[in-house]
Amino acid sequence: MSFPFPVSLKAPAVRALLLQLLSFVIVVAGVLLFWRAAGQVLPVWLLAILQGSIAATLTRWRAMASWWLPIQLFFAPALVLVFGWQLPSWIFLLAFLLMLGLYWSTYRTQVPLYLSGQRVWHAVNQLLPERPLRGIDIGSGLGGLVLDLARRRPDSRFFGIELAPLPWLFSWLRARLRGSSACFLRGDYQTLDFSSFDVVFAYLSPVAMPPLWAKFQAEMPVGALLVSYEFAIEEHPADEIHQPIKAGPYLYVWHKH
Template identity: 50%
Template sequence: MRIEQEPNPELSGARKRLPPAILAFFIQFAALAAVWCTSQLLWSLGWQDLPAWALFLLQGVVACLLSIMLAMAAWWRWIHLLFPLAILAMLQWQLPAWIYLLAFCFTLALFWSTYRTQVPFYPTRPATWRQVKELVPADRPVGVLDIGSGMGGLVIYLARECPNARCAGIELAPLPWLISVLSAFLKKSPASFKYGDYQAVNLSEYDVVFAYLSPAAMPDVWLKAKKEMQAGSLLISYEFEIPGVAPKLQIQDKFDAPSIFVWEL
């Protein structure tokens, strides 16, 4: 079954938006400007004893509201809310400079790809692994690819539970990729992991492709899957749908749990 996607003007407009990291910078800058103007007004009215934490909290609230108005992803709301308070805490703790450098290097290695791909690091759970396993054909040899494989938990699990499957993962963030390689080595798993962008992988080599990315990434995943994947192969997405394309199957373990969406090419 082949499902064609009609042009989506809303999707075209969304692609022209600023990358989330740049948009977040402008939101925090706007919130800071708003708080500064508010503080100047209050001081002119005689409110000169405002605690610092109140101003930092106000900046976080304003930034959070702006992120909601601009339809940023839900996790950005928490980041905007807590970021000014985290800055205040670091200023008060007076930590040595090397700690900030270490935290920066760790964060960079973990979220290396987030700026370009708009995909945050968020691993799948074992319950999801078991659901995906049921979708992998067991009666013939198949190739399975996890796009954005993170620390490799799903791929290693499928390699163990699906003996007829050739399981691989690809990850763009260096730290999760390194952890997945080491984990596969220590567990003597046949799973393989590539470092890089999934756009460089030929999806025609795989019968099942799994993705847990973000809403921003799904249209490009679909376009690549339509172009390269063979007839009868499966594209599986956890939590995020493809705009304008109805899935063949939707699986939901619990009422309030995210769904698994399945498209057959």
């Protein structure tokens, strides 16, 4: 059987699902033992809380990212709560399609939807050389940075590339409605050739940074900039570090030498 996308047991979402299944098996085994010993069945809501607690504990034991803990903890209780409302089935389909459109292959890329903000956009603009250039925001989300830079720097060309369909469509429509020169591509930045760009901006995740560094070194011309908001590359200290928002994340800048 072939899948339309690569499936890896190492993908965090797959590991999280397997831990949930393991937690379910543990809870079922516990229910059977308790029923044999006491002749009683525990309430469903209590079993859901128990499963969530076990799943969160296993997630911590497996040293997964901290943001998986609340997801694992509340997944089963949320299912019980939602099904208890007896909502129409089409609502679940709509919610699934919405999440699919927003997050698409986050399970594989390990890059969720992050949004920066105007202070970050201003800081990025301040970093850019005072000459016409080509820049791209990889994982451009709703397109705010690209649209802002295109407005500030009409002498330059700015692109965004986004894998998830809904954010890409939203940013593409924003550019069309504004008559902006910003260009939004739908696709995986890993398949894109960086050699024609002077600046690459990234707001990705820690997992994505080492491969991005390798791509930056292999493809971008001398003098190019790699700008990352919040996520550094431990093995390669940044040439510049800025803090657009007081007490907020840092903006890391590397120069291609």
